[in-house]
Amino acid sequence: MYSKFSLYFCCIMFLMFTFTVSAQTTIDTVTANSSRSVYKSGSEYYDASTADPDIGKYSGNIYRTAYSFNVSSIPTDATISQVKLLYFTSNHSCPKCEFKVTRVFLNSTYSSFVYNEMDTALVIEKDITYGSSSMVSDMLDSLVEDARPNGNIHLGALSQNEGTDDSDASLTLKIEVTYTVPSYSITADNNFTALGGSNHGTMKIDGSTQTIPNNGYSFSKLSGTNLTLEAISPQTDSQGYQRIWNTTSCNESDWKRDGVSKSNNQTYTFSVTEDDDNTTYKANLAQVATTTNGTMSSNEDWFTDVTLTGNITVPSGVTLTLASCSSVNLGDYTILSSGGTIVVKSGANINPDVRLQTGSTIEGLYKSISSALSSSTTGQAVHARGAHTLSSDLTVSSGKNLTIHPGAQITFNDYKEMYVYGTLDAQGTSSNKITF
Numbered sequence: 001m002y003s004k005f006s007l008y009f010c011c012i013m014f015l016m017f018t019f020t021v022s023a024q025t026t027i028d029t030v031t032a033n034s035s036r037s038v039y040k041s042g043s044e045y046y047d048a049s050t051a052d053p054d055i056g057k058y059s060g061n062i063y064r065t066a067y068s069f070n071v072s073s074i075p076t077d078a079t080i081s082q083v084k085l086l087y088f089t090s091n092h093s094c095p096k097c098e099f100k101v102t103r104v105f106l107n108s109t110y111s112s113f114v115y116n117e118m119d120t121a122l123v124i125e126k127d128i129t130y131g132s133s134s135m136v137s138d139m140l141d142s143l144v145e146d147a148r149p150n151g152n153i154h155l156g157a158l159s160q161n162e163g164t165d166d167s168d169a170s171l172t173l174k175i176e177v178t179y180t181v182p183s184y185s186i187t188a189d190n191n192f193t194a195l196g197g198s199n200h201g202t203m204k205i206d207g208s209t210q211t212i213p214n215n216g217y218s219f220s221k222l223s224g225t226n227l228t229l230e231a232i233s234p235q236t237d238s239q240g241y242q243r244i245w246n247t248t249s250c251n252e253s254d255w256k257r258d259g260v261s262k263s264n265n266q267t268y269t270f271s272v273t274e275d276d277d278n279t280t281y282k283a284n285l286a287q288v289a290t291t292t293n294g295t296m297s298s299n300e301d302w303f304t305d306v307t308l309t310g311n312i313t314v315p316s317g318v319t320l321t322l323a324s325c326s327s328v329n330l331g332d333y334t335i336l337s338s339g340g341t342i343v344v345k346s347g348a349n350i351n352p353d354v355r356l357q358t359g360s361t362i363e364g365l366y367k368s369i370s371s372a373l374s375s376s377t378t379g380q381a382v383h384a385r386g387a388h389t390l391s392s393d394l395t396v397s398s399g400k401n402l403t404i405h406p407g408a409q410i411t412f413n414d415y416k417e418m419y420v421y422g423t424l425d426a427q428g429t430s431s432n433k434i435t436f
Contacts, residue, residue, distance in 0.1 A: 037065040038111045045111035055099055056092070056159040058168035064118045064158040066104050067173050071144050072151030075181055075224035077274045083141040084176040085125055086134040092169030097161040099171070100126035103143060104156040118156030126160065130169055134176070144177055181223045184277035188229055189216035191284045193238040201243070203283060204230035216280055221272045229255065230267040231283040239289070239298050246286035250325040250345070251303040256282050293333075296340070302326045308333040314340030322348040334371070336364040353385040373400050381425075384408055396422040406432035 037048035039061045052058070054065040074080070085101065102121040106114060124139045147153045153175075161167040190212055194201040200212040206228050210217050221227050231253070233245035245266045246253045255263045258279050262268065268281075289300040293310030296318050303323035308330055314320045316339030322328060324347030335342065342362040344350070354366040358380050366372035372382040373396060381401035387409040393416050396402045400422035404410065406429050412418070428434035 036106070036114060037063060038115045039063040040115055045115050047111055053091070053168035054171040055157050055162070056094070056097065056168035057162050057165055060165075062162045063168060064115055064156065064162075065171065066106055066114055066118065067155045067157065068106070069153045069155070069175055070151045071147050071153060071175070071177065074144070074148055074177060074179060075273075076148055077223050078179040078181045080141060080145060080177060080179045082178040083137055083144050084134045084178075085137045085140055086174035086176055087128060088132040088172040088174075089130045089169045092130050092167075094161065094164070094167050094169070095130060097130045097159060097164070097167045097169070098127050099130070099157055099159045099169075100124075100128065101173070102156040102158075103139075104154045106154050118158050121156060124155065140175065144175070182274075183220040183222050184272060184274065185218060186221055186227070186272070186276055187216040187218045187280040188212065189280055189282045190231075190235075190243075191282055192235075192243050192287070195236045195238055195240065197238050201235045201237075202232050204228075204232065221276075223272055223274065225272055226269055227272050227276075228267065228269040229281055229283070231255075231285060233266065233285060234288075235285065237287065239287075241287050241289040243285040244288055245283075246303065248303060248325050250323040250347070251286050251301055253284050253286055256284060296320060302328065305329075307331065308335070311336070313338050314342055316340055319343060321345065322350070324348055327351075328365075330365060330367050332367050334364055334366050337362070351386070352388055354388075355383045355385075357381055357383055369402065370394055373397070373402065376400055384410075387411070389413060390416050390418075392416055394418045396420045396424055398422050401425070403427065404434055406434065409435045412436070 037052060037054055039046055039048050039052065041061045048063055053063045055063055101124045102118055103124055104117050104121050108114065125135060125137055143153050155173060157171055157173065159167050159169070188203060188205055190200040190203060192201060193214065200214055200216070202209055202211050205217070205219070231245050233243070235243045237243050252264055254261045255268045286303065287301060288304070290302055290304070290306045291300060291312055292306065292308050293312065295313040295315055299319045301321045301323060303326050305327045306329070311333045312335045314335065314337045318340040320335065320340065321343040322345060324345040327349040329351050342365065344362060350365060352367065354369050354372045356363045356366060356372045356376055363380065364375065366375070369382060369384050369388060370392070376382055378399060381403050383403045383405060385405045385408055389411045391413045396419070398421045402423070403425040404427065406427050426434050
């Protein structure tokens with residue numbers, strides 16, 4: 001019979017011009033602590049039922065109601081220009097009766113506390129004649145501003161004629177908040193230059209495919225609205241290599257905001273906030289670049305299975321990185337540095353795993369221990385890991401250095417032998433032995 005409450009937001013926003021968003025958000029709080037009607041009968045206090053009035057005196061009982069609103073939907077960076085209190089009374093027979101609205105905190109569950117707090121609390125508006133209308137409320141404006149961080153406002157309502165019989169009424173309160181929302185400048189970009197060099201490829205922004213200029217694609221977005229960025233995969237970069245959204249455990253693609261990783265999802269949706277102003281969101285697509293024969297022309301990150309078809313040279317200024325999830329089959333070929341950089345991440349699988357190093361610098365990856373020893377010079381060492389089968393005698397000549405790492409397995413075919421005239425460093429441990 002008697003209605004309860006709702007909360008309305010009317011949002012006026014500015015972008016290139018002023019316009020009104022027609023959609024309104026109504027928040028009805030249905031939990032018992034959020035809308036509470038209480039009444040006094042004689043000297044006793046009770047919780048009212050939904051069939052009872054909201055305010056006024058009825059059958060000798062005096063009714064008052066506390067309303068709870070959540071205003072967290074208003075962005076914290078919005079500028080509130082006006083707050084209205086909307087009220088609707090019904091089921092009453094006292095057209096000249098008036099009511100008032102107060103600010104309450106509902107810090108107690110006792111009916112008597114809730115009832116009495118409404119009459120002693122700060123008055124927001126008073127002398128409101130029963131009926132249906134609205135009023136601009138500066139006091140309510142302040143409450144909304146203060147409540148936005150936490151989101152809750154509690155208002156008490158009571159009749160100013162509650163000493164009069166039949167002053168009862170049902171009451172619905174609404175709060176209408178008009179505010180402006182700022183727009184923020186955002187740039188979207190890919191981490192590569194597309195084939196031809198004229199742009200940075202494409203991506204989807206809020207479902208629309210955009211060509212990304214070489215300095216990124218800049219646009220404005222309203223605070224509090226959702227932005228969806230979707231990386232397009234595959235694409236071709238300026239070196240002719242494929243760029244993909246990589247979901248494997250190493251070299252995993254992600255979205256970065258000003259260099260800080262935000263998401264590994266190819267489609268990334270988030271609510272725009274003040275922190276996004278003048279930032280760049282970049283899609284980091286992995287380069288599927290696998291030179292399997294010849295001289296590399298640019299940096300390459302290997303994170304898949306790669307089988308060589310010939311010898312590879314890493315020239316000066318070029319870096320080859322074998323990611324932790326890569327698996328490289330050298331076969332009968334080598335990967336040699338002619339001034340470039342070879343990086344092998346922990347976990348990378350190389351078959352066979354023979355590295356010629358100067359200190360920690362990798363000079364080359366070789367097809368066999370013997371071929372690496374033959375190529376080594378003063379100050380260099382050959383590092384053998386994993387399993388190796390020797391089909392001929394192995395000689396570590398004077399001045400040569402061979403390091404066999406923990407867990408290595410060295411198998412000699414047909415009674416072949418190892419002769420050491422240089423240095424052999426076998427690094428097996430009790431828990432990770434070397435097997436000959």
